Amino acid sequence: MQKTKKNKFVKLLEALYYPVIAVVVAILLSGLMMQALGFDPINAYMYLFQGAFGSVASFSENFVKGIPLVFMGLSFAMAMRSGIINLGATGQLYIGALFGTFVGTHFAGLPIFIHLPLTLIAGFLGGGLMGWIVSFLKSRFGASELITTIMLNNIAIQLISYMVTGPMKDNASSSFPQSARILESAELPILLDGTRLHAGLIIAILAIVFYYVFLWWTRRGYEVRVVGANKYAGVYAGMNVRKNQMIAMVIAGGMAGLGGCIEILSVQTRLMQAFAGNTGFDGVAVALLGNNSPIGIGISAFLFGMLNNGSSTMEMLARVPNAMIYMIQGLIILLVVGRNMFRFEGIRKKFRKKKHVKEA
Secondary structure: OHHHHHHHHHHHHHHHHHHHHHHHHHHHHHHHHHHHOOOOHHHHHHHHHHHHHOOHHHHHHHHHHHHHHHHHHHHHHHHHHOOOOOOOHHHHHHHHHHHHHHHHOOOOOOOHHHHHHHHHHHHHHHHHHHHHHHHHHHHHHOOOHHHHHHHHHHHHHHHHHHHHHOOOOOOOOOOOOEOOOOOHHHOOOEOOOOOOOEOHHHHHHHHHHHHHHHHHHOHHHHHHHHHHHOHHHHHHOOOOHHHHHHHHHHHHHHHHHHHHHHHHHHHHOOOEOOOOOOHHHHHHHHHHHOOOOHHHHHHHHHHHHHHHHHHHHHHHHHOOOOHHHHHHHHHHHHHHHOHHHHOHHHHHHHHHHHHHHHHO
């Protein structure tokens, strides 16, 4: 029993080792680059943390920025567990937001306990539809998901632009290309007065719990993981690879769509062009840093939310360009992907092996 607990603790430390090292090294390298560019890195990081933790409102904003990243990270991780690389979270997010906006701006008179869940379900179905298209093209025609997801991203972005400048444009209140405002009965309530922290945080936590329970406590989730680890082993065990990957992609797309819908129902309140920025691709970084694990994705989303939140204060007070945050995030991903460089034990073993060969 004690040995089992010890093994679990060792595994936990190993899971935390690479992400922590990646973050620390990325911050140090970025500091050196700031120094080389003529900025004071200590001053910059001081203002970065001040912007992220300086008050209750700023601290809660870390969660606001991190909530959509949770869903994007879960979207990538769910697909990855099935053996599919989902780079289409951006398109799934936008279509989920489109479906959610349509339901959220219609059906006036419905009580909030009916209208809000219907809107969230619509957002999930919109993203799930995009995920299904990717899996269908892969299973039916053998189309690479790397290509189809990126192409569908562009289609979704252009579709949103068309909708907010045409059929869904709100001509009554503004000439700006945007939809009508979400009805109050479909808006997510605020959790903390005086801040923008909304009930999407609760939904994000439930999504993380669902991800864990589905993959590790259900038969279908077990099959998804087996197929993702080795599809030939899955076929030998009698598992349907296509079906499991399709289910995983529908859930993955639904997660991204739900994240986009929540962003509209809480922060944006209107559908607009390019309202999500790089959130979809940031989710890839969140999932990789979190090692596709439930808790890891939650912590990584908060970290990236904190960086995005504090970057504006750093830019205003330390005069460090906001693009520096993207460089930090990029370095984190580079270091996580190239984690073998931190396997010091393996390096020592190789060195010893070469030494013994030479001596022989």
